[in-house]
Amino acid sequence: MELKINLKDSDIPRQWYNLAADLPTPLLPPVTPDGKPITPDMLAPVFPMNLIEQEVSTKRWIDIPQEILDILCRWRPAPLKRAAALEKHLKTPARIYYKDESLSPPGSHKPNTAVAQAWYNKQFGIKRLTTETGAGQWGCALAFACKLLDLECKVFMVRISFDQKPFRKIMMQVWGANCVASPSKETNAGRKILKEMPDTPGSLGIAISEAIEAAVTDKTGKTRYSLGSVLNHVLLHQTIIGLEAKKQLQIAGEKKPDVVIGCAGGGSNFAGLSFPFVADKINGADIKIMPVEPESCPTMTRGPFVYDFGDTACTTPLLAMYSLGHAFIPPPIHAGGLRYHGMAPLVCQAIVEGLLEPKAYHQLKCYESALLWARTEGSICAPETSHAIAAVIDEAIKAREEGKKKVILFNYSGHGLMDLSGYDAFLSGKLSDYSLPDEEITKYTKQLENLPKAQMRKTGKW
Amino acid sequence: MELKINLKDSDIPRQWYNLAADLPTPLLPPVTPDGKPITPDMLAPVFPMNLIEQEVSTKRWIDIPQEILDILCRWRPAPLKRAAALEKHLKTPARIYYKDESLSPPGSHKPNTAVAQAWYNKQFGIKRLTTETGAGQWGCALAFACKLLDLECKVFMVRISFDQKPFRKIMMQVWGANCVASPSKETNAGRKILKEMPDTPGSLGIAISEAIEAAVTDKTGKTRYSLGSVLNHVLLHQTIIGLEAKKQLQIAGEKKPDVVIGCAGGGSNFAGLSFPFVADKINGADIKIMPVEPESCPTMTRGPFVYDFGDTACTTPLLAMYSLGHAFIPPPIHAGGLRYHGMAPLVCQAIVEGLLEPKAYHQLKCYESALLWARTEGSICAPETSHAIAAVIDEAIKAREEGKKKVILFNYSGHGLMDLSGYDAFLSGKLSDYSLPDEEITKYTKQLENLPKAQMRKTGKW
Numbered sequence: 055m056e057l058k059i060n061l062k063d064s065d066i067p068r069q070w071y072n073l074a075a076d077l078p079t080p081l082l083p084p085v086t087p088d089g090k091p092i093t094p095d096m097l098a099p100v101f102p103m104n105l106i107e108q109e110v111s112t113k114r115w116i117d118i119p120q121e122i123l124d125i126l127c128r129w130r131p132a133p134l135k136r137a138a139a140l141e142k143h144l145k146t147p148a149r150i151y152y153k154d155e156s157l158s159p160p161g162s163h164k165p166n167t168a169v170a171q172a173w174y175n176k177q178f179g180i181k182r183l184t185t186e187t188g189a190g191q192w193g194c195a196l197a198f199a200c201k202l203l204d205l206e207c208k209v210f211m212v213r214i215s216f217d218q219k220p221f222r223k224i225m226m227q228v229w230g231a232n233c234v235a236s237p238s239k240e241t242n243a244g245r246k247i248l249k250e251m252p253d254t255p256g257s258l259g260i261a262i263s264e265a266i267e268a269a270v271t272d273k274t275g276k277t278r279y280s281l282g283s284v285l286n287h288v289l290l291h292q293t294i295i296g297l298e299a300k301k302q303l304q305i306a307g308e309k310k311p312d313v314v315i316g317c318a319g320g321g322s323n324f325a326g327l328s329f330p331f332v333a334d335k336i337n338g339a340d341i342k343i344m345p346v347e348p349e350s351c352p353t354m355t356r357g358p359f360v361y362d363f364g365d366t367a368c369t370t371p372l373l374a375m376y377s378l379g380h381a382f383i384p385p386p387i388h389a390g391g392l393r394y395h396g397m398a399p400l401v402c403q404a405i406v407e408g409l410l411e412p413k414a415y416h417q418l419k420c421y422e423s424a425l426l427w428a429r430t431e432g433s434i435c436a437p438e439t440s441h442a443i444a445a446v447i448d449e450a451i452k453a454r455e456e457g458k459k460k461v462i463l464f465n466y467s468g469h470g471l472m473d474l475s476g477y478d479a480f481l482s483g484k485l486s487d488y489s490l491p492d493e494e495i496t497k498y499t500k501q502l503e504n505l506p507k508a509q510m511r512k513t514g515k516w
Numbered sequence: 517m518e519l520k521i522n523l524k525d526s527d528i529p530r531q532w533y534n535l536a537a538d539l540p541t542p543l544l545p546p547v548t549p550d551g552k553p554i555t556p557d558m559l560a561p562v563f564p565m566n567l568i569e570q571e572v573s574t575k576r577w578i579d580i581p582q583e584i585l586d587i588l589c590r591w592r593p594a595p596l597k598r599a600a601a602l603e604k605h606l607k608t609p610a611r612i613y614y615k616d617e618s619l620s621p622p623g624s625h626k627p628n629t630a631v632a633q634a635w636y637n638k639q640f641g642i643k644r645l646t647t648e649t650g651a652g653q654w655g656c657a658l659a660f661a662c663k664l665l666d667l668e669c670k671v672f673m674v675r676i677s678f679d680q681k682p683f684r685k686i687m688m689q690v691w692g693a694n695c696v697a698s699p700s701k702e703t704n705a706g707r708k709i710l711k712e713m714p715d716t717p718g719s720l721g722i723a724i725s726e727a728i729e730a731a732v733t734d735k736t737g738k739t740r741y742s743l744g745s746v747l748n749h750v751l752l753h754q755t756i757i758g759l760e761a762k763k764q765l766q767i768a769g770e771k772k773p774d775v776v777i778g779c780a781g782g783g784s785n786f787a788g789l790s791f792p793f794v795a796d797k798i799n800g801a802d803i804k805i806m807p808v809e810p811e812s813c814p815t816m817t818r819g820p821f822v823y824d825f826g827d828t829a830c831t832t833p834l835l836a837m838y839s840l841g842h843a844f845i846p847p848p849i850h851a852g853g854l855r856y857h858g859m860a861p862l863v864c865q866a867i868v869e870g871l872l873e874p875k876a877y878h879q880l881k882c883y884e885s886a887l888l889w890a891r892t893e894g895s896i897c898a899p900e901t902s903h904a905i906a907a908v909i910d911e912a913i914k915a916r917e918e919g920k921k922k923v924i925l926f927n928y929s930g931h932g933l934m935d936l937s938g939y940d941a942f943l944s945g946k947l948s949d950y951s952l953p954d955e956e957i958t959k960y961t962k963q964l965e966n967l968p969k970a971q972m973r974k975t976g977k978w
Contacts, residue, residue, distance in 0.1 A: 057589045060522040127519045128597070128894055135590070139664070157619055159895040161933070201891050202601070224936040227943050228890050428690050429663050432590055433621040471623070471933050474686040481689050 057138060059302040061131035067297040068118055070290045073329045073400055075114035076336050078407050081286075081399060082374035082508055083110075085361060089506035092371045099270040100279045102178035105171065108287035116290065118170075125169050125202055129158045130294070134302035135466075139430040141450065148453035150446060151306070152466040153299050153327060160225070162436065162468030163323045164195030164282055167291035171280050172199040181276040182206035184268045186236065186261030189215050189390040190222025191436075191468065192282035197231035210236035210244075210264040213256035215390075221472055236261040243267050243367070257383075258393075259366025266369060283320025284364060284373070284398045292326025299463060300330055310339055311463040313449050317441040318345035318354065318412075319391045321398030327465040329400075332409050342449075345401060345412045346441040348420075350488035351384035353377065353397045354405060354412035358499055361508045362396055374508040375402040379498025385488035387417050388476030389437035395498075415444045416487040421480040423447050424470070436468035437476050519600060521764040523593035529759040530580055532752045535791045535862055537576035538798050540869050543748075543861060544836035544970055545572075547823060551968035554833045561732045562741045564640035567633065570749040578752065580632075587631050587664055591620045592756070596764035597928075601892040603912065610915035612908060613768070614928040615761050615789060622687070624898065624930030625785045626657030626744055629753035633742050634661040643738040644668035646730045648698065648723030651677050651852040652684025653898075653930065654744035659693035672698035672706075672726040675718035677852075683934055698723040705729050705829075719845075720855075721828025728831060745782025746826060746835070746860045754788025761925060762792055772801055773925040775911050779903040780807035780816065780874075781853045783860030789927040791862075794871050806911075807863060807874045808903040810882075812950035813846035815839065815859045816867060816874035820961055823970045824858055836970040837864040841960025847950035849879050850938030851899040857960075877906045878949040883942040885909050886932070898930035899938050 074081050084092040094106045101109070108116065137150040155163035175183060183205055187193030193209040200207035209231050216223055216235040226233045236256045237244035243263040247254060254260075269279035281288060303311065314331045316324030324345045335341045347354055353376050362377035364370035377396045378384075384393040404410050424440035426447070427433070435443060442464045453460040470477065479485045536543050546554040556568045563571070570578065599612040617625035637645060645667055649655030655671040662669035671693050678685055678697035688695045698718045699706035705725040709716060716722075731741035743750060765773065776793045778786030786807045797803050809816055816838050824839040826832035839858045840846075846855040866872050886902035888909065889895070897905060904926045915922040932939065941947045 056525040057586075058525060060524070062522070063518040063520060124519075125894075128601075139590075198894055202894055220940070221933075221936045224940045224943075225896060225933075228887065228896055228936075228939050230891060425690065429692060432587075432660055432664055434687060434690055471683075471687075474683045474690075477690050478682070478686045481686075 055136065055138065057136050059134040059305050061298060061301060063127045065301065066123055066127060066131050067294050068123070069115040070118055071293040071297060071330050071333065072111060072114055072116055072290055073332060073404070074112050074286060076333050077403055078336065079403070081403055084371035084373050085506055087372060087505065100266060102175050102180055102278055104174045104178055105287050108290055109285060118294070119173065122170050122173050126166065126294070131298045132157060132295070134299055134306065137431050140427065143426070143430045144447065144450045144454065146450040146454040147458065148450045148460045148462050149308070150450060150462045151303065152464050153295050154466050155295065155323065156433070156466055156469035160194040160198050161472065162191055162195065163292060163295060163326060163465070164192050165198055166294055166326065167282065167288045167322065168195040168199035169202070170291040172196070172203040172205055175278055175280070176203050176205055179276065180205070180278050182208065182272070183278060183280045184208045184210070184265040185280045185282070186210045186258060186265040188212050188258050189219060189473070190226065191391055193231070193233065194222050194225045195282065196280055197226040197229040200231065201229040207231040208268060209233040210238060210261040212236055212258055212261050213254070236264050238264060240264070241267045257366065262365040263367040263369055283322040284396065286400055288322050289325040289329065289398055289400055292322045293329050295326040295465060296328060296330035299327060303463070308461050310334065310461070311341060312460040313342045313344065313462045315344045315346060315442050315445045315449070315462065315464040317392060317438045317467060318347050318397065318401065319394045319438060321345065321401040323465050323467040325398060325401055327463070332404055335409055343410050344445055345410055346445045347412065347414050348387055348389060348392050348441060349414045349416045350387050350490060351378065351393050352414045352490065353395065355414045356495055359402060359406055359508055360499070360502050361506045362502055364396060372505060373399050375399050376405065377499070377502070378495055379501055381501060382498040387488065388473065389420070389441065391438040392441065413445055415441050418485060418487050420444045421476065421485060425480070434470045435466065436470045437473050439467045442467070517598065517600065519598050521596040521767050523760060523763060525589040527763065528585055528589060528593050529756050530585070531577040532580060533755040533759060533792050533795065534573060534576055534578055534752055535794060535866070536574050536748060538795050539865055540798065541865070543865055546833035546835050547968055549834060549967065562728060564637050564642055564740055566636045566640055567749050570752060571747060580756070581635065584632050584635050588628065588756070593760045594619060594757070596761055596768065599893055602889065605888070605892045606909065606912050606916065608912040608916040609920065610912045610922045610924050611770070612912060612924045613765065614926050615757050616928050617757065617785065618895070618928055618931035622656040622660050623934065624653055624657065625754060625757060625788060625927070626654050627660055628756055628788065629744065629750045629784065630657040630661035631664070632753040634658070634665040634667055637740055638665050638667055641738065642667070642740050644670065644734070645740060645742045646670045646672070646727040647742045647744070648672045648720060648727040650674050650720050651681060651935070652688065653853055655693070655695065656684050656687045657744065658742055659688040659691040662693065663691040669693040670730060671695040672700060672723040674698055674720055674723050675716070698726050700726060702726070703729045719828065724827040725829040725831055745784040746858065748862055750784050751787040751791065751860055751862055754784045755791050757788040757927060758790060758792035761789060765925070770923050772796065772923070773803060774922040775804045775806065775924045777806045777808060777904050777907045777911070777924065777926040779854060779900045779929060780809055780859065780863065781856045781900060783807070783863040785927050785929040787860060787863055789925070794866055797871055805872050806907055807872055808907045809874065809876050810849055810851060810854050810903060811876045811878045812849050812952060813840065813855050814876045814952065815857065817876045818957055821864060821868055821970055822961070822964050823968045824964055826858060834967060835861050837861050838867065839961070839964070840957055841963055843963060844960040849950065850935060851882070851903065853900040854903065875907055877903050880947060880949050882906045883938065883947060887942070896932045897928065898932045899935050901929045904929070
């Protein structure tokens, strides 16, 4: 039995897969607060037109430019690995496979889109990208991509992370990015907040506002903003993961997976692995496809399907998605990448269509799962990834109980070497779970009642 | 052009290569302070007999047990990668290849021997391994290996690292190891030091003494000590790196490398890559083989070839090696893994034979090289690995100047994600070089004059 299936560089997928082409009902467009659809021109100050075209495209396959492949091939195709030791430990008849996205230089799946976005911006004549970052995973990926493509990179990093978790900041600096604590004195948004709250720890919402402002106010017109998840074109770039996995499962002798699992914060790593399999499901394949989120930020499992802002500061267009409300602030779990009030519209619409089965897990169960993984398979996963592993373990046990030789596929979205403090807290018994009362959720979702409604025909077809 | 050459699991080498079989002159044996050769029995309280047999073996090829291969195959065969972006930046006609040993779960080449040592100890009936660790690279690898093979693991970690660099300690704990600050109250050696110097930051020498004591004083007889470099059997286990590289270079269409480079602290990653090529050189191949060390710890380039203790506390047998003297304390450079006063006897004897061309680099040049690497190739290397990269860059520039299409192969021994503070110091201009005056070296090597002499015929054949 081979524990790893590698593809050659020359076998890397040459097109991305766009689920928008195959969704049973058309994707609801982003709209303004008064309900008018957002046009490409309205996004032009923020994103380059070639990426906006991808954002609104309904073409099924989109060619990946060779120069992007040339960079991705430094670590891609990513191996498909077999978790044989975990299978043995669980005494499950299931065969567990995972895509190892932790092997990229920044340590996660994020560079798949960072490289693509940097390349398209450069093609469009852009010289400089801005973005926000929380714990730093996305900031690192964009810094990495910009350096390899010779673009400037400006990262607004939430101040509390900037101060308390200096290591990803150093990584960004190694890759030549200009990383500042947010709120900063460099933007109106930042200065305003600093004046009101000089000691604020910052937030992702503030950092987004700063990054967008820094992009749209650059008078040379050569700066744009870059986002690491949620949007259609970001998810599109990640589908290379699932497309590789399909080829690799075939080489491993598997006709199809029975269960596909990924953790979901904004949705990009989950979508990247799963969307090519969602296409198969639309065409009749029997596959259980599960986005996994934290119980403390239960967007998909407890939030309503609504139009809501993508950011807490209400500066973005309204997106049709499951949301806990843009003002919702999730409890401080260690999986920072899953602390988002909304979810990618493509993922949400697939849920409404009945194509996906979201599930939520508590933090302690996730760390237990991560520890079992480290002590059987050997690698230390990111706190986000531990949510996927928790679901994998449950599905593998279920397969054992049912006596079924299921094929389980999941996305190992990143390593946890920069996030060890969560493990430390767990091992020393200092970690706790957070349960959200319903009132806490309705408190924030109620505020959305005056926004346009996300009305979509629930097909009930799946 | 493929940027990565992967081998299948089934193509992993099934034997290690033992350079001791091919050295032109027999390897000088370890001896006691009064000059008597160490016998296997004398090592039996410290190491299991099956590893002692490997230590003294002169058999050319030694079979790798299938169960060891089954664990190594979780990340091995490691890819051979082409550094095409660095080549382009340097405008060199050289083709630069590297083995990516940073992809193991602990992040370096160390698990290649940790897994093998844990397995042989287990076969011998051992239940528990002890070791020492400085910054934690080796402690992590052994903790990882012991957990996968269900052995207990006790790590004595130099106190200053234990306190200041908590992250590798957390990694060890994730893998279930018992990691304590050294000096500890658990050994006579530790208690004695703590009584004399309660606030000592500790040292690798003290930690070695504690780890050996903890092994040999266990009354159950089920504990042994494990070392991460220097010894013959450790280097043997690492030769899987070079053996894989040979197969991969052939697939890449390269007949042989012209230059082979690795950084060398105790010698294991260098030997692992290079020894299979040293064998070719002994058989007439024209290959320049370079171990690279820091200017601040210039064992091979400025130390004498002598018999010296392996540890600062003078508890080990005397080894025939280049040494700066067991009492030498290297300046606090960031490449902690290269701060060793001696060097593996097999590497040293190959130097005496004229088979290797050691070179030393200053810290600033190494960080400059690491930064260039990160900003062209994209990955962040360990501070140790940066020494190899500095030499690679010099050789690539030389190839350009000479107009020669040389094939340069080096060992990318580990990533630098747990050692970012050195990059931070470099980027903020706080890093300095250390030059050692000759008197500083003779001060410590003079102390070796009363020890037995390492007399070896210099063949001058190469």
